[in-house]
Amino acid sequence: MKQQSSAVVIGGGVMGADIAAIFYAAGWNTQIVEPNTATRARLAEKVPAAARAMGIHLPGGSVQVYPTNADIQWSAAAIMIECAPEDLQIKQQIFNELDTLAPAHVPLTSNSSGFPISQIGAACTTRSRMLGLHFFMPAHLVPAVEVVRSEYSDEAVAQTVSAIMRSVRKKPVQVKRDAPGFLANRIQHAMMREAIALVDEGFASAEDVDLAVRYGFGFRYIAAGPLLQKDLAGIDIHCAAAATIYPHLHQNTEPSPLMQNLVENGDYGVKGTSRKGFYDWDEASIEREQNRYQTALMKAMQILRDEEETAPAHPA
Structure with a gap:
């Protein structure tokens, strides 16, 4: 993307500031809308500070902070990312306003971790350019971001948003169906359900559960995701273990x-x-x-970046 490209971030809280820092660190002009006066006053320092935490010490892009959506300068805007509080009515109001306010070529995305984009944009007329764009905390350090389509989303818009994410050194993950929890949170919550249940029922302490994940199977995930790891270890072994373990896993709703x-x-x-x-x-x-x-995340990110420079992005 060209340096004069602009990202619009609606909401300047923790996630909004960290997402703005991603674009700032990549040399973009970042426009942030934040109605709270005290929060707005901190953003000019908070965004560059988050960029420095990413290891970016050179001057980045620029940051403009506004109190309302009507103040946004759309002339160079390439994407809008909504990071408002996790309240469906608030998000719907924002999208209903931007449905007509934002130029037709600008993708409208939501960082919601729970509400489907089809629900957020239900009353909008330009639903084809609307996507979920789900970051993971801390957004400026965790590389992955989910690009979530609804049944109305244009695949070309999803590909454009993915290209933008790659241009700012993120790892876009295509999620083709707008299901609750999207992709990563569904996997994560399945693990969390079992982890908390094991503590709740006295099988292990919280400390030992965390140790088992960090120094056990979780240790391998920086090198291989769960499906690639099973290809490397042997699917037959996993299948045999699953037949024994699955009947005893928790199914709490x-x-x-x-x-x-x-x-x-x-x-x-x-x-x-x-x-x-x-x-x-x-x-x-x-x-x-x-x-x-934060130090551990930075070191893990560097491992992945070093790998990108020396190996293909996907196994042959």
Whole structure:
């Protein structure tokens, strides 16, 4: 993409600021709409800081921050990414407004992690240019982004958005059906359901579950996804193990009692005022863990980038 290309980000919260940083780091002009005055005032510093966390220390693009959608300058806009609060009515209002406000060539995308784009844009007339564009926290460090089509989405628009994502060093994943949870969250929640149930029923502590994932099967995922890994290890072995294990896996259709109790008590983890979750926290441990987490992600990202430079993108 040319340097004067502009990305429009609606919502300047945690996800919106980090997504804006992705484009800023790639030399784009980034326009952010954020109605909250205090949040808006922090974005001019927050976006470059997130870019520096990505290892970008040279001057990036530019950041313009506006209070309303009507202030957006569309002349060079190449994409719009909605990062408003996870409230369907708010998202629908934004898309209904941009349905006519945004020029017809600009893809309109939503970073919603739960609401299908077909539902968000249900009342719109330009649904063919609307897609889900689901990033993973922290958005500026996790390479993957899901490009989610509804039944109305034009495949050419999906390919255009994927090309934009590749141009800013992301890894677009094509999701061809607009199902709840899309692709990665469905896989992730299946694992989380089992992990929390094992803690809830006393099979293991939260610490040991995390150790089993990080230093066990999760350790392999930086090198190979689950399906490629089974090709390498042998599908017959997995099939035999599945026949024994699958009947005993949890099939809960609601969040586990352990998770529900934590939420009811306000124990949200590091973001909660109680500073409790699956672990107990204080200010020192939060800062230490967040620094370690970000450093680990940066090192993992560098492994993948080094691999891209020396190997084909896909196995032969």
